[in-house]
Amino acid sequence: MPSDFDANAAQDDGIQTLPADAQDLYHTLAREGAAWRASAEPESARVNQRLQARIMQLSAEHPSEVRQMTSASRIAQPLVTVSAPRERDQLDRRDQRAGDHAARTPAHFVSARRWVTTGATLAVVIAFLAVLSLATHQPSDSTRQGVTGTSHTGAAAAGWTDLTRLDNSASFSANDPTAIAPSDPQVVYETMAQGMQQQQPASMRATSNGGATWRTLPLPVPANHIGTMGVGVSPNNAQTVFLSLIDTTSSDCPANRLDASGEGAGNGQFCRLQFTSMDGGAHWTTTNLPLAGGSHPGLLTASINSGLAGPFQSATVRVQGQRLFAGFLCTDFSCTRLVTSSDGGRSWSFTDQGMLAGGAANVCDYTSSATGSTLYAVTTASACSFNQQTPLTLWTSVDAGGAWAKVTQLATPNDRGMVLTQNSATGAALLYMGLPRTTSMATDKMGDKYPVFSQAPSDVRVSVDSGTTWQQAPTAGIPSGHAVFLQVGLLGALRDGSVVVDVIPSAGNGNGMDADNFSGSDLYAWRPGDAAWQKLTSVPSEIDGLLITPAQSGAADTFYAVLVNRSGTGTTFAVIKQDIAR
Amino acid sequence: MEYERFAPLVTPQTEVMARVAAAIVGGADAEDAAQEALMRAWRAWPSLREPDSARAWLMQITVNVCRTWRARRQGLRLTVEDRLDTEALDQYGQQTTLGAAEHVNALDLRHALLSLDDDMRLVVALRFYAGMDSTEIGELLGTSPATIRGRLRRALLCLRQTLDAPDHSEARHPLATEKGRQDAI
Numbered sequence: 001m002p003s004d005f006d007a008n009a010a011q012d013d014g015i016q017t018l019p020a021d022a023q024d025l026y027h028t029l030a031r032e033g034a035a036w037r038a039s040a041e042p043e044s045a046r047v048n049q050r051l052q053a054r055i056m057q058l059s060a061e062h063p064s065e066v067r068q069m070t071s072a073s074r075i076a077q078p079l080v081t082v083s084a085p086r087e088r089d090q091l092d093r094r095d096q097r098a099g100d101h102a103a104r105t106p107a108h109f110v111s112a113r114r115w116v117t118t119g120a121t122l123a124v125v126i127a128f129l130a131v132l133s134l135a136t137h138q139p140s141d142s143t144r145q146g147v148t149g150t151s152h153t154g155a156a157a158a159g160w161t162d163l164t165r166l167d168n169s170a171s172f173s174a175n176d177p178t179a180i181a182p183s184d185p186q187v188v189y190e191t192m193a194q195g196m197q198q199q200q201p202a203s204m205r206a207t208s209n210g211g212a213t214w215r216t217l218p219l220p221v222p223a224n225h226i227g228t229m230g231v232g233v234s235p236n237n238a239q240t241v242f243l244s245l246i247d248t249t250s251s252d253c254p255a256n257r258l259d260a261s262g263e264g265a266g267n268g269q270f271c272r273l274q275f276t277s278m279d280g281g282a283h284w285t286t287t288n289l290p291l292a293g294g295s296h297p298g299l300l301t302a303s304i305n306s307g308l309a310g311p312f313q314s315a316t317v318r319v320q321g322q323r324l325f326a327g328f329l330c331t332d333f334s335c336t337r338l339v340t341s342s343d344g345g346r347s348w349s350f351t352d353q354g355m356l357a358g359g360a361a362n363v364c365d366y367t368s369s370a371t372g373s374t375l376y377a378v379t380t381a382s383a384c385s386f387n388q389q390t391p392l393t394l395w396t397s398v399d400a401g402g403a404w405a406k407v408t409q410l411a412t413p414n415d416r417g418m419v420l421t422q423n424s425a426t427g428a429a430l431l432y433m434g435l436p437r438t439t440s441m442a443t444d445k446m447g448d449k450y451p452v453f454s455q456a457p458s459d460v461r462v463s464v465d466s467g468t469t470w471q472q473a474p475t476a477g478i479p480s481g482h483a484v485f486l487q488v489g490l491l492g493a494l495r496d497g498s499v500v501v502d503v504i505p506s507a508g509n510g511n512g513m514d515a516d517n518f519s520g521s522d523l524y525a526w527r528p529g530d531a532a533w534q535k536l537t538s539v540p541s542e543i544d545g546l547l548i549t550p551a552q553s554g555a556a557d558t559f560y561a562v563l564v565n566r567s568g569t570g571t572t573f574a575v576i577k578q579d580i581a582r
Numbered sequence: 583m584e585y586e587r588f589a590p591l592v593t594p595q596t597e598v599m600a601r602v603a604a605a606i607v608g609g610a611d612a613e614d615a616a617q618e619a620l621m622r623a624w625r626a627w628p629s630l631r632e633p634d635s636a637r638a639w640l641m642q643i644t645v646n647v648c649r650t651w652r653a654r655r656q657g658l659r660l661t662v663e664d665r666l667d668t669e670a671l672d673q674y675g676q677q678t679t680l681g682a683a684e685h686v687n688a689l690d691l692r693h694a695l696l697s698l699d700d701d702m703r704l705v706v707a708l709r710f711y712a713g714m715d716s717t718e719i720g721e722l723l724g725t726s727p728a729t730i731r732g733r734l735r736r737a738l739l740c741l742r743q744t745l746d747a748p749d750h751s752e753a754r755h756p757l758a759t760e761k762g763r764q765d766a767i
Contacts, residue, residue, distance in 0.1 A: 059585070059588060
């Protein structure tokens with residue numbers, strides 16, 4: 001690593017071919033960088049000392065356990081609760097370190113939640129290792145062909161079954177959440193991609209038997225042209241699959257989808273493409289989508305992953321009888337619209353023209369009744385962006401999107417998901433929304449404003465009169481010191497009409513910004529008429545998605561929770577299942 | 583990789599881990615990010631096969647953690663508003679030693695840096711603030727040194743054009759569109 005930037009370094013960087021003023025800028029940055037490193041050296045040395053101390057601590061605390069482990073047993077064996085004394089020890093250390101940090105850092109840079117997260121991370125690691133030391137005599141399991149019923153996520157204690165056969169345990173940089181078919185949860189699709197920079201082959205696989213066997217699916221473009229991709233499944237048909245991807249090779253790209261921002265392979269151009277398969281991924285065709293504004297191609301938010309994410313809060317395909325609805329995101333991110341399909345997903349058309357004619361510019365969210373023809377949508381007169389804090393308008397349609405009527409302006413500019421369901425006791429339609437308040441506008445270090453959200457149970461609101469008036473959910477039932485984690489939105493509804501939310505310790509800053517939920521959370525349910533929220537179960541780690549389907553028997557609901565592990569080397573997923581009767 | 587080899591292989595790399603973290607997330611958050619990277623490396627240590635790969639592997643973890651850290655701060659998960667938020671660049675604006683003769687306003691340069699897409703900003707931060715060369719950065723980002731040099735040259739041209747624009751706070755080079763939202767961490 002060079003300590004300074006001399007002429008040789010500049011030559012190595014090939015800047016001699018640049019215009020003189022750009023070369024001057026290079027040298028300016030080089031001088032400033034060197035000066036900054038020099039000024040930061042004392043702090044860097046201190047951080048370095050702490051890192052080395054942590055290495056010594058880790059190595060000293062677990063020498064015997066770690067020596068006996070194999071990587072296979074580490075993945076497959078159960079995780080148990082941290083013992084209290086050890087947890088206290090870690091928390092004490094964490095607090096001491098937090099105090100040191102606070103003393104040298106401006107207050108607004110210190111996030112209490114971060115320390116909780118760090119402590120929790122350490123605690124989980126310790127628990128992980130402790131369990132492994134007890135489990136070394138148990139048979140090992142493979143990462144992909146595990147035995148259903150064993151618990152490697154720590155879920156068993158909370159009543160979950162680990163569906164280890166569905167684990168997407170290969171660590172890829174741009175993995176997308178596991179897609180479970182709502183109509184047949186035995187059918188599951190998984191994509192694996194390495195990211196824009198890697199130019200490594202991506203892959204996709206599917207199972208029709210809950211992971212007992214897998215088949216590798218063909219891809220619609222060369223595998224090593226794929227930077228990232230996402231998959232969604234029609235709720236009506238497990239064989240109808242929607243695939244969005246970034247193709248990093250410009251020769252694959254239609255002219256109107258070409259992005260010249262310079263990060264694709266070769267000449268730096270790339271494109272975002274949308275495909276559909278009607279046969280479980282055996283064959284792919286370009287999705288028949290309309291052009292927004294007559295010229296802007298788009299993607300279905302039903303199949304968009306985090307690498308392609310748009311602003312839709314309820315980014316899933318919805319079904320109403322045989323009709324499908326999905327969000328539509330312009331590939332240049334210039335618009336968000338609502339589209340519908342009446343042929344099972346083969347072709348799509350806009351169904352939001354009535355709202356646009358009424359002054360809406362973009363559709364930010366929507367929900368639909370399972371039967372009938374009722375829709376609700378949220379729009380803005382500008383872009384769907386939390387930071388802009390633009391007012392949100394609620395619309396409704398009673399003819400599946402043919403005509404729209406403006407209902408009301410929502411109470412806050414922060415839409416964190418909407419769910420339309422029915423109260424099984426009264427038959428009343430229930431429209432839930434996650435509508436946190438903006439408690440303040442914070443400023444990041446670059447001077448940009450962003451909203452800080454409340455995370456109160458009352459942020460969940462419900463309307464029983466088609467959105468005209470709204471009732472806030474109660475606080476009762478949620479333990480003190482806990483918050484509704486609306487960063488993941490409203491998770492769905494039970495068959496009795498209760499809405500399901502994720503609840504976490506509220507040690508964060510209220511914005512969900514650093515609530516990575518690493519140490520787990522609790523799922524709670526509530527519906528109008530209930531005096532309090534009811535705890536359903538606990539989730540052992542960060543939840544990335546929840547599919548709620550009617551249980552095969554009785555009055556229970558079956559929960560399939562997709563858990564995500566964002567390690568430094570990539571992302572992996574685990575799936576757990578539980579029948580919950582309320 | 584056996585855990586006994588964690589300390590011998592990782593300890594020599596902590597200095598650069600701290601420096602990379604500071605360059606990407608800023609000094610105030612550098613320790614947190616580096617500590618998280620260290621814990622993730624500890625957890626994933628058995629997956630490391632080759633001791634010779636330890637340095638690049640640790641740096642990749644550090645960069646990934648730092649990028650995630652920034653994304654979390656935005657309140658969204660690598661979405662449209664992902665922006666550079668480095669104290670390094672902040673300090674750049676406050677502590678610049680640029681002379682008037684160079685006709686460069688540090689604050690303008692900081693704003694110009696914001697016009698770069700995520701990967702170009704990352705290369706600038708690692709090249710100039712972390713002091714890494716293109717080979718090291720290429721190892722970190724899983725691409726060739728030539729690609730890094732190309733990205734660096736492109737960043738310089740974008741910055742120059744942005745600074746030369748009449749209203750450089752709004753100007754944006756055609757090549758400098760946001761990329762962070764597209765590239766998974």
